[in-house]
Amino acid sequence: MTSRPDDLVLPHPVPRGPRPGAPARPDPARLLPGLRIRLGPLQLRLARRPLAVGLGLLAALVAVGVAALGTGDFQVSPADVVRTLAGHGTGTTDYVVNGLRLPRLALGIVVGAALGLSGAVFQSLARNPLGSPDLIGFETGAATGALLQILVLGGGPFAVALGAVGGGFATALVVYLLAYRRGVQGYRLIVVGIAAGALLSSVNAYLMTEASIDEAQAAAVWLTGSLNGRGWEQFGPAVAAFGLLFPAVLLMGRHLRLMESGDDCAKALGVPVERSRALLVVCAVLLAAVATASAGPISFVALAAPQLARRLSGSAGVSLLPSALTGALLLCCGDLAAQRVLAPVQLPVGIMTAAVGGLYLVWLLAHEWRSGRR
Numbered sequence: 001m002t003s004r005p006d007d008l009v010l011p012h013p014v015p016r017g018p019r020p021g022a023p024a025r026p027d028p029a030r031l032l033p034g035l036r037i038r039l040g041p042l043q044l045r046l047a048r049r050p051l052a053v054g055l056g057l058l059a060a061l062v063a064v065g066v067a068a069l070g071t072g073d074f075q076v077s078p079a080d081v082v083r084t085l086a087g088h089g090t091g092t093t094d095y096v097v098n099g100l101r102l103p104r105l106a107l108g109i110v111v112g113a114a115l116g117l118s119g120a121v122f123q124s125l126a127r128n129p130l131g132s133p134d135l136i137g138f139e140t141g142a143a144t145g146a147l148l149q150i151l152v153l154g155g156g157p158f159a160v161a162l163g164a165v166g167g168g169f170a171t172a173l174v175v176y177l178l179a180y181r182r183g184v185q186g187y188r189l190i191v192v193g194i195a196a197g198a199l200l201s202s203v204n205a206y207l208m209t210e211a212s213i214d215e216a217q218a219a220a221v222w223l224t225g226s227l228n229g230r231g232w233e234q235f236g237p238a239v240a241a242f243g244l245l246f247p248a249v250l251l252m253g254r255h256l257r258l259m260e261s262g263d264d265c266a267k268a269l270g271v272p273v274e275r276s277r278a279l280l281v282v283c284a285v286l287l288a289a290v291a292t293a294s295a296g297p298i299s300f301v302a303l304a305a306p307q308l309a310r311r312l313s314g315s316a317g318v319s320l321l322p323s324a325l326t327g328a329l330l331l332c333c334g335d336l337a338a339q340r341v342l343a344p345v346q347l348p349v350g351i352m353t354a355a356v357g358g359l360y361l362v363w364l365l366a367h368e369w370r371s372g373r374r
Contacts, residue, residue, distance in 0.1 A: 050313040050322055057312075057325035061109070061332065068336045069101045073344065103231045107294060108335050108349070109328045110238045111227075112301055114291040116327020117249060119302030120309070120318045121284035124256050125277060126189050129364060132303035133168075133288040136193025139299070140200040141171025142292040143223060147204055150219050151211045160222075161237065161293035168289030169282075171196060176281060225298035225350025227335050238294040245283050245290075246324070252280055253320050260318075298350045300357020301327050301334075307364070 069085075070076040074096050076084070083089050084097045115133075122131045133139050145167020149155035155163065175196050179188040204223070208216050255276040258266045263273045288302065308330075309322035331349065334356065338347040 050315060050319045053309070053313045053319075053322050054325055057309075057322060057329055061325065061329045064329065064332050064336060065105055065109070068105050068332060068339075069097050071336070071340060072096075072101070103235055104227050104335070105332065107230050107235045107238060108227050108332050110235065110242050111291045111295045111298065112305075112328035112331030113246075113324040114238075114242050114287040114327070115298065115302040115331070116305035116309070117246065117320060117324040118284040118287040118291070119327070120306040120320050120323035121249060121256065121280050121287075122302075123306050124260055124318045125280060125284075126187075127260060128187070128190055129307055130303075131190055132300075133284065134297065134299045134302055135197070136190055137175060137195075137197030137200060138168050138172050138193070138285055138288050139292050139297045139302075140197040140204070142168030142289045143297045144200045144204055144207075145170070146222065146293070147207045147219055150222065151207050151215050157233075164293035165286070165289040168292060169285055171200065172281060172285040176278075221348070222296045224348040225296035225353070226348035227295055228346055228348065230295065234294050238290055241286065241290040245287050249280065249283050249287075250320055252276060252283075256280060256320075296348075296350060298331065299354050300360065301330050301353055303364075304357055304360050305330055 066078050066081050070078055070081045074092075076093055076097060080089060080093055081097055084093045085102075089097065119132045122133055122136070123129055125131065142164040145163035145165070146160045148167070149160045149163035153159070153163075175189065175193045178196075179192045181188065208219060211219065255266070255271050258269055258271050259273060259276065266273050291298070305327035306318045306323040309319050309326040312326070313319045313322050331353070334352040335349040338349045338352040341347065341352075
């Protein structure tokens with residue numbers, strides 16, 4: 001039986017237009033178009049849903065910020081908070097809001113955003129939700145560098161900050177070199193990082209036991225992770241470093257998304273994989289180290305923020321900008337709860353994030369185990 005040429009053509013569905021008299025349906029793409037940002041020859045494109053999620057997170061962060069600036073022993077209404085921030089408050093509200101509470105809130109936003117962005121980069125490079133700087137030893141290394149300055153060298157606040165940055169960077173370099181074998185695989189990076197973190201934790205414990213009581217108490221307060229007593233002197237260096245690293249990570253975000261599909265695929269698309277990975281690791285380590293130097297090692301924000309942002313934005317990979325905003329929101333909410341749960345006693349924010357983050361880690365491990373069994 002011979003077939004006619006018409007039999008070899010697949011039929012096309014007949015397009016159906018709107019019924020006569022029916023209102024035209026709006027185009028979803030025009031309701032919330034994507035945003036494109038041009039910086040000379042560079043271009044940054046934000047998809048519609050992550051953009052909407054980012055705007056929602058920003059609105060929530062503003063609401064939490066106003067609540068944090070208004071609550072405390074001296075209550076300030078939200079309207080007076082906004083009026084004071086605009087420069088029209090009284091002398092008392094200006095001192096309380098702008099002088100006492102605003103530096104703490106501003107530093108919390110920067111530290112939370114840095115941790116969320118750092119966690120997003122590491123989880124994307126490792127292709128594993130456990131690839132977080134606080135789990136793979138980088139924050140522990142930053143704590144080791146700071147403890148050496150506090151307990152051994154007797155350095156001041158600036159030296160402690162430099163020690164934290166240097167310790168985190170040195171730890172990341174050692175972990176990267178040990179995990180490198182014709183490229184860095186996520187599984188090796190996590191295993192080596194966990195081993196390095198355990199080793200450095202024992203070093204930190206040894207330093208604490210050999211210190212005097214006063215030095216050990218000061219170091220213990222720093223190791224908890226806290227925004228208590230932080231001011232503009234900590235905010236200035238933190239926001240300067242974040243302002244340099246944040247655009248660099250966003251501009252390399254395209255390479256990061258392509259590398260999530262595998263090194264071979266990324267190389268086929270023209271991505272310099274090892275150079276891009278090394279630059280991203282350096283930026284992510286510096287973000288985590290700067291956050292640790294500013295407020296101490298605050299755990300689980302870098303772990304939870306990228307996963308929450310990914311679920312909110314509905315993206316297959318990790319979204320960088322929503323991750324930064326989620327990290328800032330989580331840290332500010334945790335700090336507000338730490339101030340008010342046992343008021344007038346103010347808990348360090350590291351205790352609150354560790355308590356909530358521990359429950360999240362248990363859920364994440366159970367979820368990954370059930371997914372693996374399927």
